[in-house]
Amino acid sequence: MxxxxxxxRFAFSALMLAAVTRSFVYDATHGGDVWPWDWFGYFTNQNNLAAGFVLSLAGILLLTGRRLRWLEYARGAVTVYIFIVGTVYWTxxxxxxxxEIPWTNNVVHGVIPAYCLLDWLLIGDRAPLRFWKLWVIFPYAVVWLGVTLTRGATDHWVPYPFMDPATGYGSVSLYCGAIVVIAVVVALVFWAASRFRGILLRDSADHVEAEPAREHRRDDGLAA
Structure with a gap:
């Protein structure tokens, strides 16, 4: 199994990479904005690439029988982010x-978020995440939001219409605040779901839970 x-995991990571690459090539050949500071500034693009990275690394570790505790928290955080990508886009x-390219759009906003969600909920090769470490979802999100709002106020580039300062900072704050609240609620649900042993690879939970002593000796900042 x-x-x-x-x-x-490898297949969906490859599908994501194909979709992102196709989107970039299309923009580059049709007069789109492919300046890296702009194109890779989109939350969607960043988090699809992040999802591909954590899924691929999780697949490699699964095959080699190894475990990285920090990766489990990274997967939890990225699953929250990619869920937000899908939710914000479709709503x-x-x-x-x-x-402009429906299949790439469906992959990055639908297929990858859906797979990441199912992978997290149904596959048991992760330990329960500690609730007091819910803070791991915030550093990246705060930096991205800060950079994006600063750019909107200075060079007037924003990735999404609801973040445009021209609509008023009250409106921008309302939308961003609502997304933050949703992200925290979603993270709490996903952290709680990590206590479910999953349907596939259920035996992995026994292996994971048998290692607390070794993890406490490891000063990696994310020991369970």
């Missing part, structure tokens, strides 16, 4: 930002 799970942006 571990070979099947690893293969799925706020889909109607106002019709896709």
């Amino acid at each position: 571990k070979f099947t799970v690893a293969a799925l 706020l942006l889909a109607a106002s930002m019709p896709p």
Whole structure:
């Protein structure tokens, strides 16, 4: 079963990379903005690439029988981010930002978020996440939000219409605040779900839970 799970992780990571690459090539050949500071500034692009990285690394570790505790927290955080990517797109942006390449749009806003969610909920090769470490979802999100709002106020580039200062900072604050609240609620649910042993690779939970002593000796800042 571990070979099947690893293969799925590699396959969806490859699908994501194909979709992101196709989108970049399309923009580059059709007069789109492919300046890296702009193109890779999109939360969607960043977090699809992050999802591909953590899924691929999780697949490799699964095959080699190794475990990195920090990766479990990274997977939890990225699962929150990519869930937000899908939720925000389909609720706020889909109607106002019709896709130029529908299949790439469906992959990065639908298929990858859905797979990451199922991978987290159903596959048991992760230990329960500590609730007091919920803070790990914030550093990246705060930096991204700070940089994006600063750019909106200075060079007037924003990745999404609801973040445009021209709509008023009250509106921007309302949307961003709502997304932060949703992210915290989603993170709490995903952290709680990590206590479920999953349907696939359930035996991995026994292996994970048998290692607390070794983890406490490891000064990695994210020991369980």
